[in-house]
Amino acid sequence: MPEQPLLEVKGLSKSFGGIRAVDDLNLSVQDGEFIGLIGPNGAGKTTVFNLLSGTIKPTAGHIAVGGERLEGQGAEEFAARGVARTFQNIRLFKHLTVFENVLAGMHGTSDRQLWRNLVQGRLFRTQEERLRERAAELLETFGLSRHADELSVHLSYGDQRRLEIVRALATFPKLLLLDEPAAGMNPAEGRQLVELLGQIKRTQKLTFVLIEHDMEVVMELCDRIRVLDYGKSLFEGTPEEVRRSPAVREAYLGGEEDEYAQLGAAYGGL
Structure with missing residues (x-):
């Protein structure tokens, strides 16, 4: 019998007025996996994180953590079930x-x-x-x-x-959502971050979902990568499969050529 996913998302959608930011997303993440979410700007990645952490509520679909349905619940309930996240914009208690x-x-x-x-x-x-x-x-x-x-x-x-x-x-999480953790870091800081996250991945029973524009970080850390485009799931595979996908190439070259070039460079060229 297959092991129950730590995170299971089915038919997840979120609309803001007439704009569908996330469109019928299905995602299954096993305990201990490191999953990447990538896509051009506006692909819906941060909206997905907001849904998975209870910051906003979905228009449709369901979210289960450890088999427990949480869609419609607030951030406190998600945190109580072991979901933690970081943000694009740093949110520390500065004083x-x-x-x-x-x-x-x-x-x-x-x-x-x-x-x-x-x-x-x-x-x-x-x-x-x-x-x-x-x-x-x-x-x-x-x-x-x-x-x-x-x-x-x-x-x-x-x-x-x-x-x-x-x-x-x-917070002793089971699932950690990392929203662009390497953003603004210099190459040395980014390399150190990758090594630290890799160490945590190897030594702790912790599940990660990562949004990151630095493709070297994504390619080195992630077991699987899900590519989003305009709120829809475009492709999923290993880092090597994602790099070779014509659909991913087309999506990125529509407006994020530099980022796609990084994706290829992470594996020694396109």
Whole structure:
């Protein structure tokens, strides 16, 4: 019997007025997979992420995480089921320290039975110590421990990007949605990010869905890639299959030639 997908999307659609941003999307992601969503600007990628994280509600279709239907639920319900995400535009608590930003993410998923924390103070202290240790480990892994006591607003752009990923990981997610995590990074920072995400992929039982315009990042990390175009699913395959697809070539050369050239360069030329 096939294993139940961690994420299953069927007939997912979203319309804004007369514009259908996502059109009858079907997607199945197994536990531990690393899936990429690519496509030209306006393909509907971020709208898909907004639907998969409960930020917006679908016009039609359903979303199941771990077999539980969540369409129509809010972001809090998606987070409670283990879905975390980052954003194109960095959303940190700029007037909290780096360490406090990570703890803020953790407290959203820690023991929600407040009365137990109040009555059993010892339990609360033990849990708090465990969370602080986990926060310190994540900051060390992502090379941010030396900035732990700095306000996040003072970090470099690349470090802010990394901190947002750390904060998402701090929620102990099952499914992590990464929205252009390498955007604005220089090549060295991008390479470091790929190595870190690859390490997490190898060592933790975590499922990723990635939106990224840096094709080297996509090609190196993803097991499968789904190509979107004008809200529709255009093609799905391995990185090599996507690179060789005439349909993908046509979609990108319609307006994103430079990005398609990156896609080919990631595998040594078209």
